[in-house]
Amino acid sequence: MSDSLDQIFVTLNHWITGFAPGPWQPVVSALVSVAGIIGVFASLFAVTTVLERKGLGRIQNRYGPNRVGPYGFLQPAADGIKALIKEDVVPRAADKVVHYLAPLMVVIPAFLVYAVLPVGRNMVLVDYDAGLLFFFAIGAATELSVFMAGWSSRNKYSLLGAMRAIAQMISYEIPLILSAVTVVMMVGSLSTTKIVDAQGGYDSIGLGNWFVFTPWGFAGFVLFMIAATAETNRSPFDLPEGESEIIAGYYIEYSGFKFALFFLGEYMGLFAISGLGITLFLGGWQAPIEALEVIPSWGWFFAKLLALICVFIWIRGTLPRLRMDQLMNFAWKFMLPMALINIITAAVWHFMQPGWERWLVGIAFVAGSYVLLGRGLMEGKKLEKRTYRFAE
């Protein structure tokens, strides 16, 4: 029973594909999967926008949207209709073609990367040997589209936003990939399905063999999620769109549905990179303990994804936006050395015999580098309550 529930979508796909004539079957199977991915993640986007607004509201002791539909959960439908019927303004001085292409270029790579994400057992669209490489290569295309949007609008704010975005995304791409490299070193493969398989099984205390439960994996996961936050331009790394300084950054000149597409692309990127974080460190669709395997694999994947989204919302509700120099210092003086040391930690862990010594050395590496690098980052900074000379 639980097995058939686990494979329900795979069976469904086979059943639909069975209606197609022989030579067309691979194409139909792919199309059905693509439709499924787009449908599921687009509706997840809708749910997330409500969850985010409600969550932020609650953090700020407000209700959040509660008017459209039950508990405001039909708000995205209203927003979508609004975005569709709004006037689409294109600045006269804009580079029209690039201005038009930029929102599409945000959305397309954001959807493409889902091809290699295993959302459940046997549920991956294409099982590339170099799936991880594909993910990072396609994911990096977002930077291009952001700069296309910023440049083609011919607006100083959008250009500033695009510049910030490029600087930020390229800086954080490095720790992002370096923290993922540890997993590749351990698994010995770039294939996302093999990475998930490597995290299967349970250890001596009954916990899943997830990489996050190792010192290097934990450090790698935290580094990966921080870099992912910066990659997806989310608070506290939302300098490219900083409302208070450069109004909306690179999408200041976008209105109507193009603006909605940017939003969609941003959230799709967030889900994709969270999904990759799950695949790399949180055991993909694996259950944390054996008894919980009754819940189907895809259920686990989406449960983890929702949990990560909630953490993102929580962080957004907590942290104020960084300054540009703080952002760069954090990337180059903390994240990058930390990720490099983490690679060494992973190597040491790999070559030591299993046992408590391995844990001790691993924890010492991670904690030591964290404390020392953190001290280096805080050096020369006096953290105290700010006093105002003229106000108050």
Added chain:
Amino acid sequence: MLGEGIIKGMAVTAKNFLGSYVSEERLTTIQYPEERQALPEATRQFPFLVFDGDDWQKGLRCVACQICEKECPPKCIYIEKSKDKKPDYIGKPQLYPAVFDIDLSVCMSCQICVEVCPFDAIKMDTDFELSTDNRFGGLLVRKNQLAKSNQYYHKIHPTEADEVDGRLAAEKAKAEAKAKADAEAKAKAAAEAKAKAAAVPNTQPASPAPPK
């Protein structure tokens, strides 16, 4: 240590998040159309014309002096004087506004018209739900829409309205007293004149009273 503040901040936001579900007092939001906040007495939104009594056309205090029209900074008031006159609250015949329009889209709620009005005829309303579905005609508020009773004024600004009423009553009393005094003086003068006229023969002591 690095990250200490972040943990503390996350704890604070988590506390607020969970607390908002536990205790309703945390939520400061007022669910507007259903719940309403009591407006402070000094609220002002848009002017209205006060009338006394029941008939708004008869009781309108405005005498079309056009001071407010001239003082209005954004020039949102338009007044046309009447040709005839009608008695005001004292009973003195006064002009009245044949047309009194205020453009809602231009008014900036500065209250200067209220400050300058010597007749306490224009006051600020507290009604703020003024949107219409017609942005041309609907935003031009006519005299009949502007006229609101003194009772309404008492309801929205009780203290101020009492003060105004007291002042008007004092003025009326003064006017009445003056009128009475005038009348008395007149009567007295008339009586005196009469007496004088009557006394004129008496004041001629030399001549004896003519026999009747």
